[in-house]
Amino acid sequence: MTAPIELHYWPTPNGWKISIALEEMELPYAVKPVNIGAGEQFKSEFLAISPNNRMPAIVDPDGPDGKPISVFESGAILQYLARKTGRFYGETERERVKVDEWLMWQMAGLGPMGGQAHHFRSYAPRIEPDLSKLEYGKTRYTNEVNRLYGVLDTQLTGRAFVTGTYSIADMAIWPWILPDGQGQDLTEFPALKAWYERLKERPALRRGRDVGKEFSRSLADDNEDMKKARDVLFGQKARK
Numbered sequence: 001m002t003a004p005i006e007l008h009y010w011p012t013p014n015g016w017k018i019s020i021a022l023e024e025m026e027l028p029y030a031v032k033p034v035n036i037g038a039g040e041q042f043k044s045e046f047l048a049i050s051p052n053n054r055m056p057a058i059v060d061p062d063g064p065d066g067k068p069i070s071v072f073e074s075g076a077i078l079q080y081l082a083r084k085t086g087r088f089y090g091e092t093e094r095e096r097v098k099v100d101e102w103l104m105w106q107m108a109g110l111g112p113m114g115g116q117a118h119h120f121r122s123y124a125p126r127i128e129p130d131l132s133k134l135e136y137g138k139t140r141y142t143n144e145v146n147r148l149y150g151v152l153d154t155q156l157t158g159r160a161f162v163t164g165t166y167s168i169a170d171m172a173i174w175p176w177i178l179p180d181g182q183g184q185d186l187t188e189f190p191a192l193k194a195w196y197e198r199l200k201e202r203p204a205l206r207r208g209r210d211v212g213k214e215f216s217r218s219l220a221d222d223n224e225d226m227k228k229a230r231d232v233l234f235g236q237k238a239r240k
Contacts (some may be wrong), residue, residue: 002028004027004028005022005027005028005029005058005060006032006059006060006061007019007031007056008049008050009032009034009055009211010055010056010212010215011215012036013111013114013115013175013176014055014074014175015056015074017171018078018081019209020175020205020208021081021171022081023204023207023208024204025081025088026204029058031211031212033212033215035215036055041053041054041055042239048070049072050072052072057077058080064084075103075107079103081168082167089168098164098169102172102173105151105173106173107172109148110145110176113144114178114182117138117141117144117145117181117182118178119137120134120137121183124137124138142183145182145183146183152189153189153192156191158191160198161195170195174196174199177192177196
């Protein structure tokens with residue numbers, strides 16, 4: 001029997017993408033926690049599979065040639081798993097192009113912009129006491145997330161899923177819909193809201209979202225542990 005896929009993981013939106021996909025694709029996996037607040041992403045054994053010192057990453061003992069393969073970057077992992085299983089990636093090249101478009105939209109747009117909105121709204125006030133210095137960033141990224149929610153709402157109007165059928169694009173986007181932390185009101189986006197609620201009823205998605213919830217703590221908490229975690233996560237520069 002093939003050994004399970006190793007999922008190097010911490011419960012964040014990017015981590016949830018992969019735990020959701022593994023559950024949806026019914027692939028056996030073993031969680032290898034990477035405590036990013038404690039700096040475990042800088043350990044040499046993790047950097048060997050994720051040189052960008054970001055989780056998630058996977059190690060598949062049953063790679064394309066029957067030998068182990070490691071994959072980092074959540075979008076690349078989703079594409080790899082979809083190709084491996086032949087699921088959730090469309091049936092034709094045209095369908096796969098559509099899935100890739102919306103996967104890249106999440107990777108290049110919603111994820112980075114949503115993360116920055118969350119940072120300036122929730123975490124930065126714990127770091128910079130002069131809130132006037134944060135106002136531009138807070139407004140800039142909150143507005144951009146609002147624009148992106150509007151783009152997604154338009155795409156979902158008349159569709160059950162982002163590209164018509166459930167795919168890795170949905171799995172990538174859903175975890176990044178965090179309206180409270182991003183300063184959004186989902187009632188302004190009825191098609192997006194209906195899609196979000198519909199996906200939340202999927203048992204596999206719920207299982208994937210719950211992976212590692214016992215590790216989860218808010219970086220906005222005002223305690224010494226979270227202060228140290230913010231220092232680790234938000235003060236990074238090049239390491240040589």
